[in-house]
Amino acid sequence: MDLRKLRYFLTVAEERNLGRAATLLHISQPPLTRQIHQLEQELGVQLFNRTPKGMELTEAGTLLAQEARNIFSLVQQASEKTQRASQGRLGRLDIAVFGSGVLDTIPRLLLRFKQDYPEVKVVLHTMEKEEQIQALRQHRITVGFNRMLKPLPDLTSELVNRERLLLAVNENSPLATQSVIKFRELADYPMVLFSSSSRPNFVDKVMSLCYAAGFTPEITQEVGDVVTGVSLVASGFGVCLVSKSASSLSLPGVVYREISDLPENATIDLSCVFRSGDDSRLLTSFLETLRNFKREEMIGEVE
Amino acid sequence: MDLRKLRYFLTVAEERNLGRAATLLHISQPPLTRQIHQLEQELGVQLFNRTPKGMELTEAGTLLAQEARNIFSLVQQASEKTQRASQGRLGRLDIAVFGSGVLDTIPRLLLRFKQDYPEVKVVLHTMEKEEQIQALRQHRITVGFNRMLKPLPDLTSELVNRERLLLAVNENSPLATQSVIKFRELADYPMVLFSSSSRPNFVDKVMSLCYAAGFTPEITQEVGDVVTGVSLVASGFGVCLVSKSASSLSLPGVVYREISDLPENATIDLSCVFRSGDDSRLLTSFLETLRNFKREEMIGEVE
DNA sequence: GTTTCTCCATACCTTTTCTGCATGAAGACA
DNA sequence: TGTCTTCATGCAGAAAAGGTATGGAGAAAC
Numbered sequence: 001m002d003l004r005k006l007r008y009f010l011t012v013a014e015e016r017n018l019g020r021a022a023t024l025l026h027i028s029q030p031p032l033t034r035q036i037h038q039l040e041q042e043l044g045v046q047l048f049n050r051t052p053k054g055m056e057l058t059e060a061g062t063l064l065a066q067e068a069r070n071i072f073s074l075v076q077q078a079s080e081k082t083q084r085a086s087q088g089r090l091g092r093l094d095i096a097v098f099g100s101g102v103l104d105t106i107p108r109l110l111l112r113f114k115q116d117y118p119e120v121k122v123v124l125h126t127m128e129k130e131e132q133i134q135a136l137r138q139h140r141i142t143v144g145f146n147r148m149l150k151p152l153p154d155l156t157s158e159l160v161n162r163e164r165l166l167l168a169v170n171e172n173s174p175l176a177t178q179s180v181i182k183f184r185e186l187a188d189y190p191m192v193l194f195s196s197s198s199r200p201n202f203v204d205k206v207m208s209l210c211y212a213a214g215f216t217p218e219i220t221q222e223v224g225d226v227v228t229g230v231s232l233v234a235s236g237f238g239v240c241l242v243s244k245s246a247s248s249l250s251l252p253g254v255v256y257r258e259i260s261d262l263p264e265n266a267t268i269d270l271s272c273v274f275r276s277g278d279d280s281r282l283l284t285s286f287l288e289t290l291r292n293f294k295r296e297e298m299i300g301e302v303e
Numbered sequence: 304m305d306l307r308k309l310r311y312f313l314t315v316a317e318e319r320n321l322g323r324a325a326t327l328l329h330i331s332q333p334p335l336t337r338q339i340h341q342l343e344q345e346l347g348v349q350l351f352n353r354t355p356k357g358m359e360l361t362e363a364g365t366l367l368a369q370e371a372r373n374i375f376s377l378v379q380q381a382s383e384k385t386q387r388a389s390q391g392r393l394g395r396l397d398i399a400v401f402g403s404g405v406l407d408t409i410p411r412l413l414l415r416f417k418q419d420y421p422e423v424k425v426v427l428h429t430m431e432k433e434e435q436i437q438a439l440r441q442h443r444i445t446v447g448f449n450r451m452l453k454p455l456p457d458l459t460s461e462l463v464n465r466e467r468l469l470l471a472v473n474e475n476s477p478l479a480t481q482s483v484i485k486f487r488e489l490a491d492y493p494m495v496l497f498s499s500s501s502r503p504n505f506v507d508k509v510m511s512l513c514y515a516a517g518f519t520p521e522i523t524q525e526v527g528d529v530v531t532g533v534s535l536v537a538s539g540f541g542v543c544l545v546s547k548s549a550s551s552l553s554l555p556g557v558v559y560r561e562i563s564d565l566p567e568n569a570t571i572d573l574s575c576v577f578r579s580g581d582d583s584r585l586l587t588s589f590l591e592t593l594r595n596f597k598r599e600e601m602i603g604e605v606e
Numbered sequence: 607g608t609t610t611c612t613c614c615a616t617a618c619c620t621t622t623t624c625t626g627c628a629t630g631a632a633g634a635c636a
Numbered sequence: 637t638g639t640c641t642t643c644a645t646g647c648a649g650a651a652a653a654g655g656t657a658t659g660g661a662g663a664a665a666c
Contacts, residue, residue: 001382003305004653018614031654033615043382045389052613052662059585060389067381074377078370079304079346086348086363282362307624321643334625336644353643355633 003075005039006068008032009047013065017054088281090119096127096135096144099225104245105161105270106145113289120282128198136275142283144273147202147243153276160270160290161297163244166256168233175239180260187215190238192229195222202268206241209266230254243268306378308342309371311335312350316368320357391584393422399430399438399447402528407548408464408573409448416592423585431501439578445586447576450505450546456579463573463593464600466547470560471536478542483563490518493541495532498525505571509544512569533557546571 008025012032015021022029036055040047047061057065084090097106110122125141132144136155149157167186169175175189187210196203210217220238223229227249229240234253247256259266272290274283311328315335318324325332339358343350350364360368387393400409413425428444435447439458452460470489472478478492490513499506513520523541526532530552532543537556550559575593577586 001378002307019612027653028655029614030616030656035653037615043385043389045385047385050614054613058389059391059394059583060385063388063394064381064385067377067384071374071377071381074370074374075304078367078374081370082346082348082350082363082367085366086346086361088362091362091366280362322641330624331626332643333627333645337624340644355642357642 001039001042003071005035005042006071008035009039010065010068010072012036012048012055013057013061013068016056084119086281088120088283088285089117091282092121092123093143093282093286094123094125094141096125096132096141098128098132098146099126099227103226104248109160109290109293112293113286116289117285120285132273136273139275142274142278142280143286145270146273147199147268147270149271149273155273156276157271157273158287158290160272160294162267162269165241165259165262165266165268166244166247167259168230168240168242168246168254168256170233170236170239171253171255172236173239175257176255178257181257182261183209183213183259184215184261186210186217186239186259187213189218190220191217192221192223192232192238192240193217193219194229195224198224205266205268209263212263243270245270304342304345306375308338308345309374311338312342313368313371313375315339315351315358316360316364316371319359387422389584391423391586391588392420394585395424395426396446396585396589397426397428397444399428399435399444399449401431401435401449402429402530406529407551412463412593412596415596416589419592420588423588435576439576442578445577445581445583446589448573449576450502450571450573452574452576458576459579460574460576461590461593463575463597465570465572468544468562468565468569468571469547469550470562471533471543471545471549471557472560473536473539473542474556474558475539476542478560479558481560484560485564486512486516486562487518487564489513489520489542489562490516492521493523494520495524495526495535495540495543496520496522497532498527501527508569508571512566515566546573548573 008021011025012018012021015024018032018036019029022032025032036048043064045060045064046058047064048055049058050056081090095110110124113120114122125135127135127141127144129146129149132141132146133152133155135141136144145160149155151157167175167181173189175181175185193206194202206217218238221232223232226242226246230242230246230249230251232238233240234251242256272287274287311324314328315321315324318327321335321339322332325335328335339351346367348363348367349361350367351358352361353359384393398413413427416423417425428438430438430444430447432449432452435444435449436455436458438444439447448463452458454460470478470484472492476492478484478488496509497505510520521541524535526535529545529549533545533549533552533554535541536543537554545559575590577590
């Protein structure tokens with residue numbers, strides 16, 4: 001059974017007349033007769049009763065006509081969906097985020113993407129950096145978000161934004177009342193820091209800043225993620241250096257303070273990683289939204 | 304886009320290799336290549352990335368493959384359903400019953416038909432006799448049930464069963480306590496009867512029985528249907544002659560009694576009517592069940 | 607009752623489309 | 637570099653679909 005035969009059948013079923021149906025189909029009547037006969041023979045079912053008045057549907061024919069309409073509707077949809085998918089406007093995009101990366105920037109970006117491409121289903125996976133790299137290579141995800149990725153040949157990373165460090169301090173700490181905080185002063189306060197296993201680059205960055213400022217920080221507790229870190233600050237474990245976007249995380253007893261003399265390079269980069277040479281249309285769409293988003297964010301910061 | 308191309312596409316999509324797919328499809332590789340190209344061109348969408356390892360689905364291709372599977376499943380179902388419909392095992396059968404005909408016999412028959420042909424959807428319509436005739440001629444129904452139809456050239460009627468008359472009497476009436484009731488005795492009791500507009504044949508039959516017995520009945524009330532008639536008996540309006548199947552209608556205060564000397568022809572026929580020469584498979588199926596049903600009912604009565 | 611008209615079916619030929627064989631081009635792998 | 641695998645292309649043959657002419661059967665009109 002072929003779609004042409006089915007189309008012919010449906011037209012005859014609706015016209016109840018071979019001649020008119022043939023005209024509508026832009027063919028002559030005899031081949032149409034043959035195609036209908038063939039369809040009946042293929043199915044082993046009589047679809048029409050031939051009367052002097054025309055072609056009258058049998059019960060089986062009536063049912064097939066309904067089914068045929070469904071089939072054509074599905075075929076039509078399939079064609080349209082395929083075309084939308086080829087334009088990166090329909091489909092499924094698997095994205096990985098790291099534990100605390102879901103704060104601030106990424107949700108706003110994803111919301112923006114959802115507005116731009118409402119038919120794309122975004123599936124979020126929580127993965128740490130190494131897991132993301134593996135998942136990208138295995139095509140389990142298309143995009144990963146993380147911080148400070150070392151360059152890799154098969155993966156391309158693109159900077160999403162660069163945030164200066166902020167200090168999370170307990171509201172009862174003397175630092176909370178100071179109008180200006182210098183980095184050097186942190187030497188006098190215990191510090192909560194990520195464990196070097198979970199965020200080696202971040203730890204290295206903080207440690208090297210401290211060394212440059214001439215002190216070794218007193219680490220009271222190592223934590224695996226920002227939320228835990230900030231909640232320890234709330235409990236009075238010490239101060240904690242976090243990225244600016246983490247300041248959207250407001251816990252009772254915690255305030256965020258800028259450090260006045262932070263060096264230029266004391267920043268945390270949020271990057272977006274994908275397979276080099278991935279020409280997927282969904283990725284292209286996503287990167288387009290990402291670049292628009294960056295442009296608008298920069299304008300926002302300048303203002 | 305025709306089903307052949309779609310089948311080819313799906314096979315290639317599943318094999319991810321033109322050569323293997325061609326083997327499975329029992330064609331050689333070059334035509335398959337061309338068909339895939341044509342499909343891509345028709346849709347204006349690249350469905351595969353050609354790699355030295357084989358054919359790799361694009362996002363659009365992945366989506367089309369899913370849709371294609373749905374389409375084939377629907378086509379398969381359509382074919383099977385059509386064949387079942389041609390055997391009278393699937394479809395919709397519109398049946399008309401008269402007001403009180405839904406009592407006893409017809410429900411049992413319909414239940415039996417539902418067991419024999421579970422995939423046939425029976426739609427019941429309540430219509431009086433003349434309405435049924437019109438509906439049959441307009442093909443709005445396929446079968447009608449009614450009582451005592453006069454012969455018509457374009458409609459065939461088949462006897463379903465023949466029921467003797469029963470007398471519905473109020474439990475307080477002297478007749479209720481009598482062991483034997485003779486027809487002649489009805490002359491002394493007021494009677495509830497159908498109006499001659501709703502059941503002319505039934506009224507004629509009762510009146511002629513009374514005349515033959517030598518009396519004219521005192522009609523206290525004319526009613527349109529059995530249920531009303533029997534409820535008037537319950538209220539003490541008089542006695543009412545009903546068909547045996549109506550006795551399944553039990554109302555408080557009403558008992559049913561046989562009449563000992565009822566003539567042979569004092570019967571009510573339940574007939575089934577359909578268009579003469581209707582060769583619909585559903586009707587054939589229905590009549591087959593009906594005849595089996597009649598056979599079993601007769602055996603039941605003999606026992 | 608015959609004619610005419612309207613349908614669908616069949617015969618025969620033409621045209622299009624698909625298929626197979628042979629072969630080419632390009633990247634992977636040893 | 638040679639070989640292997642994979643997809644792409646040219647050309648001829650086969651199959652399927654389409655067109656024209658015509659037949660046959662029933663309904664409607666005269």
